[in-house]
Amino acid sequence: xxxxxxxxxxxxxxxxxxxxxxxxxxxxxxxxxxxxxxxxxxxxxxxxxxxxxxxxxxxxxxxxxxxxxxxxxxxxxxxxxxxxxxxxxxxxxxxxxxxxxxxxxxxxxxxxxxxxxxxxxxxxxxxxxxxxxxxxxxxxxxxxxxxxxxxxxxxxxxxxxxxxxxxxxxxxxxxxxxxxxxxxxxxxxxxxxxxxxxxxxxxxxxxxxxxxxxxxxxxxxxxxxxxxxxxxxxxxxxxxxxxxxxxxxxxxxxxxxxxxxxxxxxxxxxxxxxxxxxxxxxxxxxxxxxxxxxxxxxxxxxxxxxxxxxxxxxxxxxxxxxxxxxxxxxxxxxxxxxxxxxxxxxxxxxxxxxxxxxxxxxxxxxxxxxxxxxxxxxxxxxxxxxxxxxxxxxxxxxxxxxxxxxxxxxxxxxxxxxxxxxxxxxxxxxxxxxxxxxxxxxxxxxxxxxxxxxxxxxxxxxxx
Amino acid sequence: xxxxxxxxxxxxxxxxxxxxxxxxxxxxxxxxxxxxxxxxxxxxxxxxxxxxxxxxxxxxxxxxxxxxxxxxxxxxxxxxxxxxxxxxxxxxxxxxxxxxxxxxxxxxxxxxxxxxxxxxxxxxxxxxxxxxxxxxxxxxxxxxxxxxxxxxxxxxxxxxxxxxxxxxxxxxxxxxxxxxxxxxxxxxxxxxxxxxxx
Ligand code: SF4
Numbered sequence: 001x002x003x004x005x006x007x008x009x010x011x012x013x014x015x016x017x018x019x020x021x022x023x024x025x026x027x028x029x030x031x032x033x034x035x036x037x038x039x040x041x042x043x044x045x046x047x048x049x050x051x052x053x054x055x056x057x058x059x060x061x062x063x064x065x066x067x068x069x070x071x072x073x074x075x076x077x078x079x080x081x082x083x084x085x086x087x088x089x090x091x092x093x094x095x096x097x098x099x100x101x102x103x104x105x106x107x108x109x110x111x112x113x114x115x116x117x118x119x120x121x122x123x124x125x126x127x128x129x130x131x132x133x134x135x136x137x138x139x140x141x142x143x144x145x146x147x148x149x150x151x152x153x154x155x156x157x158x159x160x161x162x163x164x165x166x167x168x169x170x171x172x173x174x175x176x177x178x179x180x181x182x183x184x185x186x187x188x189x190x191x192x193x194x195x196x197x198x199x200x201x202x203x204x205x206x207x208x209x210x211x212x213x214x215x216x217x218x219x220x221x222x223x224x225x226x227x228x229x230x231x232x233x234x235x236x237x238x239x240x241x242x243x244x245x246x247x248x249x250x251x252x253x254x255x256x257x258x259x260x261x262x263x264x265x266x267x268x269x270x271x272x273x274x275x276x277x278x279x280x281x282x283x284x285x286x287x288x289x290x291x292x293x294x295x296x297x298x299x300x301x302x303x304x305x306x307x308x309x310x311x312x313x314x315x316x317x318x319x320x321x322x323x324x325x326x327x328x329x330x331x332x333x334x335x336x337x338x339x340x341x342x343x344x345x346x347x348x349x350x351x352x353x354x355x356x357x358x359x360x361x362x363x364x365x366x367x368x369x370x371x372x373x374x375x376x377x378x379x380x381x382x383x384x385x386x387x388x389x390x391x392x393x394x395x396x397x398x399x400x401x402x403x404x405x406x407x408x409x410x411x412x413x414x415x416x417x418x419x420x421x422x423x424x425x426x427x428x429x430x431x432x433x434x435x436x437x438x439x440x441x442x443x444x445x446x447x448x449x450x451x452x453x454x455x456x457x458x459x460x461x462x463x464x
Numbered sequence: 465x466x467x468x469x470x471x472x473x474x475x476x477x478x479x480x481x482x483x484x485x486x487x488x489x490x491x492x493x494x495x496x497x498x499x500x501x502x503x504x505x506x507x508x509x510x511x512x513x514x515x516x517x518x519x520x521x522x523x524x525x526x527x528x529x530x531x532x533x534x535x536x537x538x539x540x541x542x543x544x545x546x547x548x549x550x551x552x553x554x555x556x557x558x559x560x561x562x563x564x565x566x567x568x569x570x571x572x573x574x575x576x577x578x579x580x581x582x583x584x585x586x587x588x589x590x591x592x593x594x595x596x597x598x599x600x601x602x603x604x605x606x607x608x609x610x611x612x613x614x615x616x617x618x619x620x621x622x623x624x625x626x627x628x629x630x631x632x633x634x635x636x637x638x639x640x641x642x643x644x645x646x647x648x649x650x651x652x653x654x655x656x657x658x659x660x661x662x
Binding site: 015016018020021022024026035036038039042043047049052063064078079081082085127128129143144145146147148150151154155156157158159161163193194197198224225227229293295311312314315318408409410417427429430431432435436 | 479480481482484486487490491494495496497498499509514537539542543545546547548550566567569573576577586590627628629639640641643644647648650651654655
């Protein structure tokens, strides 16, 4: 029977199947960070279990870290304690740690791919839902809970039932100003936050093929926002070119063997999916969200929908009330106070380049605070080498040091209650960027234009 | 993990859809490095105002409802994978969450902590919410062994699905880690025979 990409990688990682439909499923790479690992270390220690394959674990500090003065001790005591705990645990168990200040430190989903730790055909987990990012390489990558982090530490395996498969095909060329972020926000707006729950999604079609690896990561990153466990894109020449020469990518003869194997990782003609959806790239416009979940997105110049199913009305009005918007309203002309460019969705060098290209020679609006948080030390370094830091500084944007930052506001980077923030991150949940904060998700391009204008504008007039 | 067989309790209704784990436990409370104490901050920003005072109209503060069962709107637990969400609910005294749809990761996390995610149809959920709101003393009986949710006032038993292995784990208080560690031999055998060794 013809196999999907998911089938091929899944089947290759089944250690054994147990009656009742669960598989003992092998994990190649385990990424850990300070927030979801301490209780897992405690658990294996309490049970007296050793780490089964410590060389398959890589750790970094990202969620809690400050984005200013990273060379100084962390000010906030609880954050410092959590980051110290990670350092302690990694030292005790001999785990590779790219901690604060390390040249390889970064948001876990930026760090893994840029170092070549993420490779096609792998299974990758992390105690973080955006682990789906790594699926951009044609890997099975998904977020897990802390109990599962402990399971992988103890056995390098998980007990899982194989998810259902969904293929989302988007063919055609996108319009000017439409980026990877807009494509995925569009897809999520069509499916809703639970539309892909229970599924693993494969993205297919020329709109995804034409994306760079960074764009593909942006797409796969947000798979979880429609409930999908993960998203994946079959590896191709773009994937191989990206990986070639990266620190942990195979070298020499092993590289050739790897590419030969990776080239077999695609969905065969006629393979069946549990669900298939198709969209036309030409229908996608630059997007923005207006509500408190990532499914509440629309074209930036559209009107906030007035018609919602009866069962959803209460939640819908609660959401709009939180945001201070009315059904039927346009967002164009709305003043915003903050712009946040960062997060594992959009903090890579291409994102920073795109922002720099637009803001070069311009200034941010005086009432706007615009912060840019690179995804990793490597991204930061490259931005400085390319002079992006200067362009941003001249435009009044503040380039910070790497971390998750205002994406989840666990550190000092918070958006005040009631303020609007156009954010390149992935979640606009109530209070996500700080208690009472109001988030509008968009692409780095939309975010940059908004920062300069100080309000939401129809970006098409700025493109040439 | 605590064993679960049958639970009889009143319930707390929360008729909001798409409740994400950021609402269940906001990120700023994830700095603890143990599993305990998260219950205090369950639904923090819905439950308390900025000054830390209880918001009178939130369902857990009205004094009208109590019990070990939380009945919530569709797509419960979406968003972040934080297991702290399951810990917070459990720590606040809930043993069961009833909804018509659960996000995947939340469901797994709940099961790994002895918290039963019980899925019913949209129609049953709507009736349950209405029933509890009308009579907060309504008692529900969750019988995991028979996979039945009993609503005595309706004289109805509603069956629910649960993975057979997960059911065993809950009833016996086992978790996956015990099982997996016992598979060591099979895992090592698998490792020695990889199609592409990373
Ligand atoms: S950047 Fe945001 S979404 Fe990504 S890992 Fe960090 S907190 Fe999670």
